[in-house]
């Protein structure tokens with residue numbers, strides 16, 4: 001099977017004149033998502049009212065759509081469920097893993113991890129109290145720091161700033177050899193690179209749907225629990241929809257079947273409807289093809305920028321095996337450079353202190369867009385077009 005990337009591009013509604021290199025932060029809108037949300041609002045919410053929970057299958061959406069995402073991350077049927085935000089799913093996965101690995105109390109992560117994951121881990125360690133601790137090391141030192149002392153290794157596979165990618169299979173193998181459970185954050189992996197959770201023996205994984213899976217702002221997160229752990233993993237956020245029988249309204253909590261126990265409360269139906277439609281884009285697309293095309297686009301971008309802009313320093317590993325689907329460059333005035341780019345229709349983003357980030361998603365980006373983005377960036381650097389006060393005033397979201 002070969003993917004027709006012209007056909008996938010036609011499924012997205014992108015503004016004219018925009019080269020969108022920020023699908024790693026917020027995926028663009030699939031046309032079908034807008035239509036589906038409109039239909040869910042008017043025909044389902046509007047006409048069915050509360051009957052929609054049964055008649056429109058709203059209550060099953062978190063697990064039905066979880067199964068669709070499972071196919072994109074190499075997970076078993078019945079091992080993924082949707083809900084809440086990624087930060088909350090990090091909390092749930094970490095709390096369950098820590099409880100399963102008592103009396104060990106140390107969480108190991110790396111200092112390239114996304115701050116929310118680290119804040120959540122630190123907050124959970126404080127709540128659990130005596131002896132619980134979050135330790136961070138440099139990403140390249142993670143493997144050596146895995147010892148029998150650790151309870152949980154918590155990593156984001158692809159670094160949100162640099163695009164550096166951990167070797168998931170290798171780290172899981174070493175962690176398991178030392179009795180350590182692993183929680184993977186797939187925020188920059190799901191829909192971007194092939195992931196094989198079942199094959200690699202993952203324990204827990206979490207990720208968001210609004211980045212490479214294009215569910216729209218605020219789209220729900222997913223959580224994966226390996227089938228072998230599902231009956232032992234106790235949910236720390238024991239909400240009613242994770243109960244074995246929510247509508248029995250028992251006073252005592254009994255965890256639901258399998259991964260369903262990781263549900264918390266009422267699911268966001270409008271966002272799930274958008275996600276369900278967005279996932280249709282993946283029918284007939286393999287992640288191997290996406291990966292090969294994305295690497296070719298990245299290499300083209302890196303070569304073009306390095307040839308034209310010696311001021312920019314590549315922050316992403318050159319080795320294919322060691323990077324995800326984004327390319328980052330450092331520039332001391334990175335924020336202003338990105339604002340100047342955005343003003344010219346090339347949309348990437350900026351991450352403090354000096355990172356210009358560009359995501360490459362072959363579903364709607366091709367070599368022509370890459371070449372035009374390189375040309376525009378080269379001109380902005382060459383002419384110092386970024387050196388204007390309006391490009392230096394920081395917005396709330398960078």
Ligand SMILES: *Cc1c(COP(=O)(O)O)cnc(C)c1O
Pocket residue numbers: 085086087088113114116117156160185187188208221
């Ligand atoms: C995007 C991202 C988040 C965001 O979490 P939300 O709760 O969805 O805001 C968390 N962790 C990582 C690694 C991310 O890349």
